[in-house]
Amino acid sequence: MNKNGPPAGKDSMNAPSSEDWFDPEATTFGDRLAGARDAAGMSQKDLARRLGVKLKTLKGWENDLSEPRANRLSMLAGMLNVPLGWLLTGMGDGPDAPSDAVLPDDATKMLTELRDLRAHIVNTSERLGRLEKSLRSHLEACGIE
Numbered sequence: 718m719n720k721n722g723p724p725a726g727k728d729s730m731n732a733p734s735s736e737d738w739f740d741p742e743a744t745t746f747g748d749r750l751a752g753a754r755d756a757a758g759m760s761q762k763d764l765a766r767r768l769g770v771k772l773k774t775l776k777g778w779e780n781d782l783s784e785p786r787a788n789r790l791s792m793l794a795g796m797l798n799v800p801l802g803w804l805l806t807g808m809g810d811g812p813d814a815p816s817d818a819v820l821p822d823d824a825t826k827m828l829t830e831l832r833d834l835r836a837h838i839v840n841t842s843e844r845l846g847r848l849e850k851s852l853r854s855h856l857e858a859c860g861i862e
Contacts, residue, residue, distance in 0.1 A: 744807055747781035753797040753804065754779075756812035758825055767833060768792055788843060795836035798828075 744752075754764050765775040768789060777783040785793065794801040803809040856862065 745781045746784065746805065747779045749799075749804055749807055749811065750793065750797075751779045753793075753799045753812050757797045757828075759797075759829075764796065767796060767836070788840070791839045791843065792836040795839045796833065798831075798835070 754761070759767075761775050761779070762772055765772045768775070770785075770789070774783070778785055790801060790804065794804050797804070797812075799811055800809050803811045
């Protein structure tokens with residue numbers, strides 16, 4: 718795996734098109750995670766901190782040594798602004814191939830805040846679903862329907 722350029726098998730001398738940058742046949746989950754993180758302008762340390770995981774854990778995911786649990790997958794997709802399905806399979810729209818465009822610092826900060834808020838919303842939604850399920854079970858056990 719090549720985390721600093723196109724996925725393995727790609728010609729690093731020619732700029733890839735957005736269609737083949739993350740070819741599902743040539744990339745792994747770790748490749749897509751690292752590429753989406755790079756496209757989002759985050760370091761491994763930044764993403765690990767935002768996810769609440771150890772840097773070693775994130776590196777394991779990017780190196781395909783382990784995989785995140787479902788709740789972390791949802792948070793990753795939200796923080797990196799990519800569809801969960803793409804992150805898992807490579808199918809669908811992922812980030813565009815790198816370009817020479819550089820965002821101003823204030824725009825980057827706003828995008829980061831938007832990603833953080835999206836991840837928080839996903840996490841809160843999952844918690845709400847678990848709480849609702851628990852409440853229904855409790856009410857059933859008490860004979861209240």
